[in-house]
Amino acid sequence: MSEDKLQEAIGRLKHASVRITPQRHAVLDFLINAKSHPTADDIYKALEGKFPNMSVATVYNNLRVFREIGLVRELTYGDASSRFDYNTSKHYHVICESCGKIVDFDYPSLDEVESLAEKVTGFEVSHHRMEIYGTCPDCKTTH
Ligand SMILES: [Zn+2]
Numbered sequence: 001m002s003e004d005k006l007q008e009a010i011g012r013l014k015h016a017s018v019r020i021t022p023q024r025h026a027v028l029d030f031l032i033n034a035k036s037h038p039t040a041d042d043i044y045k046a047l048e049g050k051f052p053n054m055s056v057a058t059v060y061n062n063l064r065v066f067r068e069i070g071l072v073r074e075l076t077y078g079d080a081s082s083r084f085d086y087n088t089s090k091h092y093h094v095i096c097e098s099c100g101k102i103v104d105f106d107y108p109s110l111d112e113v114e115s116l117a118e119k120v121t122g123f124e125v126s127h128h129r130m131e132i133y134g135t136c137p138d139c140k141t142t143h
């Protein structure tokens with residue numbers, strides 16, 4: 001199943017005339033299989049053994065390319081480093097306050113909140129973020 005996703009992603013890169021280098025392929029493969037919303041640094045650490053010449057900046061540049069063509073979503077959390085999410089379909093996140101783990105969950109998009117915000121404030125709303133915080137099962141058992 002993730003093999004299909006990888007092929008589909010490669011198709012989209014080709015369509016956008018993005019060259020598929022071995023590193024780019026590896027970053028994409030890692031992202032598709034990671035359920036953890038990794039940072040650029042996580043990806044770099046996971047792949048540096050395979051690509052000794054690769055730098056964090058290379059990883060970051062690849063992620064930026066993926067983001068620009070809509071393959072990944074960048075989640076920024078204040079000054080903490082950005083996390084990257086391959087699943088670009090609409091979903092919400094629950095975040096562990098103890099270890100920082102981010103887990104996806106599906107819930108119907110709260111479009112009515114957006115329309116209410118538009119109506120009340122006169123803003124043209126582009127999107128919203130909603131995050132749930134708590135303690136993950138792993139952290140709950142070790143504390
Ligand atoms: Zn946790």
Ligand SMILES: [Zn+2]
Pocket residue numbers: 037085087091092093103104
């Ligand atoms: Zn996610």
